[in-house]
Amino acid sequence: MQKRNLISAASMLTAATLAAAILTGCGGGGGGGSSQTQSGTGSGGTSTPVTPANATDPYTGSPATGTATAQISGQVVSGPTTGATVMAYALNADGTNGTAIGSAVTDASGAFTMxxxxxxxxxxxLVATGGTFTxxxxxxxxxxxxxxxxAPYVTTTLNSFVITPLTHYASQRISYLASQGKTLLQAYATASSAALQLVTGTDVIDSTNRTHGGVDYLSIVPGSTQDTLNSYSDALTGLEYYGVKYDLPSHTTLRILVATTLAGQDNVTDQNGQPVNVGQWSAGTFDETQAPTVATMTGGISVQDGVTSIVQQMDAVVACNSGDxxxxxxxxxxxxGQSDYLDTSTCATYTSNMNTIKAKITTNNRGKFQG
Incomplete structure (x- = not known):
């Protein structure tokens, strides 16, 4: 009886050993066999590595093109901004910053690599803080x-990023929309599409590819050959002339623009209908906690409309002078049915308006102090 039990136990052990050997040969079983199968380096492994799908393109709804990469580059541009610290963060589902995943400092041309x-x-x-520009x-x-x-994704087809006032607006609005219950994909498409013509009206940035412009514009350097009709450059210059018109530091112009357009409104108040303080100069510094409000400063004209008007008048003056x-x-x-309205009288009006703004340059505080 004891002998039969020993034989039976031995038979069971042999069967178990054989089964384990078969599993190992097939790539099953413990961690060693599994690892070999996934990497394709085991003697019996036949499968290939599994590559995770790229992040979703918000305009196509499909995985982004290219291959995921950790190498990025770009510029910080209001004008080329030197000495800015650029931090990279993963983006949380609610639009807030997650883990920091990189940092760099811009050079004299505003460029960075990371x-x-x-x-x-x-x-x-990407968040760029500090630095200066002309x-x-x-x-x-x-x-x-x-x-x-x-950036909606980072791949070998999208890894160059130009940080500007318009990408800043889009970033801030993405966070706002996500806080209101939109998915990141929905928030991205809404905010970035709006950024393309926020202060240029019908003069749309990257107008050659309207179906994907809200992604493609991230890599466009304003004023470059990629900048269709110079629309991007015009937008940034228009923002600067708005600062000249009201003697504001450039960062203040950007702040009040975002505050009065964050929820998609074109107004002189914030998303909650509250007045937006502009600030004023005091002893060489600009105090943004002080009056006036946007409504008081502009007489009720929104920042968005004010900048858009300047952009159109800038371009009109160029057309009047060149004849083009x-x-x-x-x-x-x-x-x-409308005919060419850039006649002598209209051209004189636009030229006078721009000259009035430019006349403030010599007396403005923004030219004397860094507010």
């Missing part, structure tokens, strides 16, 4: 306080 701690599998936010409007030195950019009206109407199309 190796992230990992190739992102979702959206990231204003395109009055050649004054302006300081950068903070500008942001949200066609390029102007490519930006600001005539209504059906």
């Amino acid at each position: 190796t992230l701690t990992q190739a992102p599998t979702g959206m990231i936010r 204003s395109e409007a009055d050649s004054s030195t302006q300081k950068n306080v903070s500008m942001e950019l949200v 009206h066609a390029s102007f109407y490519a930006r600001f199309p005539l209504a059906t």
